[in-house]
Amino acid sequence: MRAMTYASYGGPEKLELVEREAPVVEDGRVLVRVAASSVNPIDWKRAAGGLRLIMPACFPIVAGYDVAGEVVEVGANVEGLAVGDLVHARIGEHAGGACAELASVGADVVAKVPSGMDLGEAAGLPLAGLTALQGLRDQAKLPLENARERVLVVGASGGVGHLAVQIARAAGATVVGVCSARNEDLVRSLGAHEAVDYAAPDPYRGQAPFDVVLDCVAGDPAPFVKLLGPGGRYASCLPGPAVFARSALNPILDKKVRPVLLKSRATDLQILDRLVERGALRVVVDSRFPLAELGEAWARSMTGRAVGKIVVDVAG
Ligand SMILES: NC(=O)c1ccc[n+]([C@@H]2O[C@H](COP(=O)([O-])OP(=O)(O)OC[C@H]3O[C@@H](n4cnc5c(N)ncnc54)[C@H](OP(=O)(O)O)[C@@H]3O)[C@@H](O)[C@H]2O)c1
Missing domain, CATH: 3.40.50.720 (NAD(P)-binding Rossmann-like Domain)
Structure with missing residues (x-):
């Protein structure tokens, strides 16, 4: 699968689009074919090494925490999720792993995307x-x-x-x-x-x-x-x-x-999804970038001027 990774601390120039093995789906997890991710300042703050004391790195790192896409495999001991479901999540682990064609995500942080919601916008919501x-x-x-x-x-x-x-x-x-x-x-x-x-x-x-x-x-x-x-x-x-x-x-x-120190939690993401469904919450999209241009997406976020969310289209 294609994944956007970095192998040492630095800025967007460290990002590299590579081929790597798809994640193995463990108990309690699902494999998501990622349609979209979104940029959060923690992505580039962590890559710069600013958080190395609280989030030690194990290089290479697959960038990103937010995913939206389709479940393609369900691990053991997962209830309520099936192959074909459209889901979104903020990946719970420090390691991230969202900016890749496939991502392994704990079922306890996954929620189904509200019917009709654009997957790019769905990727902008979790974190x-x-x-x-x-x-x-x-x-x-x-x-x-x-x-x-x-x-x-x-x-x-x-x-x-x-x-x-x-x-x-x-x-x-x-x-x-x-x-x-x-x-x-x-x-x-x-x-x-x-x-x-x-x-x-x-x-x-x-x-x-x-x-x-x-x-x-x-x-x-x-x-x-x-x-x-x-x-x-x-x-x-x-x-x-x-x-x-x-x-x-x-x-x-x-x-x-x-x-405020956020925790990934499916039940909280579902609360947000109910607001989306009743028209009380929408994700404003600042800009969209293809996966290959994740560095440009980070650069946009680093200006501090983004209005709403910066979406990364991973599929297609
Ligand atoms: N603790 C946690 O768990 C947690 C979780 C998520 C995010 N965060 C942190 O929270 C911060 C915000 O994240 P974010 O994703 O919302 O960032 P963001 O999207 O990059 O924020 C950009 C926005 O900030 C506005 N802004 C800049 N200076 C401002 C000021 N002095 N007063 C009011 N607005 C100002 C900008 O508007 P103008 O261009 O109009 O100035 C722009 O729209 C980041 O530092 C992030 O790392 C922490």
């Missing part, structure tokens, strides 16, 4: 959508129904943020999205009640206090904790030292700070 859902629900403690709360999504036009805006809106929250001026209309079209331009002077004037802040851009809670009302919660998708240090004070402080 970013799980991060948005788990960040809002598990770390920022936003109820998923009747959430009469005021939510600020920082980075509302990005892969995680554009999904978070929609999830929070579907939950019933009042949503304010932080984006650049060029993306304000998009963010409002996704359901944000307000869109604020991060480059404007004093962008949050008249908007605070918030019950929840989901930060998809920065790792410093300080500027956002002061926007929280009593009992407010801040969750960061970039949990660096400042987030962990401030979260240690949660037991003695009213306003909570928590790191």
Whole structure:
């Protein structure tokens, strides 16, 4: 099978399209013929070696974590999935393996693609959508129904943020999205009640206090904790030292700070799929690249300017 791999740390120039053996399907796993994958910043951050302490590498690595495609083999002890099912998943293992014609995926992280959903869009949902859902629900403690709360999504036009805006809106929250001026209309079209331009002077004037802040851009809670009302919660998708240090004070402080560290989980992906089915969630596609141009897709992501998801067409 064709797979996009890298054999040492570096940038997109390290990517190489190679022929390699198809994965063997073990118990509890399925083999997916990958139609599409999508780019997430962790792909190139990991390839650059920035995460080597928490995600040690075993080279060569097959790039990517998100897959959408067709089940072509089912391992032992798998229930509810059959050959021919169209599925998507965020591969659970650190090793990834999505940017290949065939991928072995744990059945516990696989969900069936909603009927009629484009497979490229389906590949854009798992990693970013799980991060948005788990960040809002598990770390920022936003109820998923009747959430009469005021939510600020920082980075509302990005892969995680554009999904978070929609999830929070579907939950019933009042949503304010932080984006650049060029993306304000998009963010409002996704359901944000307000869109604020991060480059404007004093962008949050008249908007605070918030019950929840989901930060998809920065790792410093300080500027956002002061926007929280009593009992407010801040969750960061970039949990660096400042987030962990401030979260240690949660037991003695009213306003909570928590790191977001997503977990692949079929049940959570199914929650997102139900939102897609009822028209409350859609994946915005920034751009699409063939597998052979994964380096260009990474380069686009590395600009930090992607609007929604960058899709990689693996098949055909
Ligand atoms: N902890 C976890 O488990 C986890 C999981 C997923 C992602 N992440 C991390 O979360 C971050 C976001 O991921 P992503 O996939 O959403 O990234 P992304 O799609 O690359 O984000 C790009 C977006 O960020 C916007 N942006 C840039 N600077 C901004 C600012 N100052 N204020 C508001 N928006 C700004 C850009 O809009 P403009 O071009 O208009 O500026 C662009 O639309 C990444 O660092 C990623 O590594 C962590």
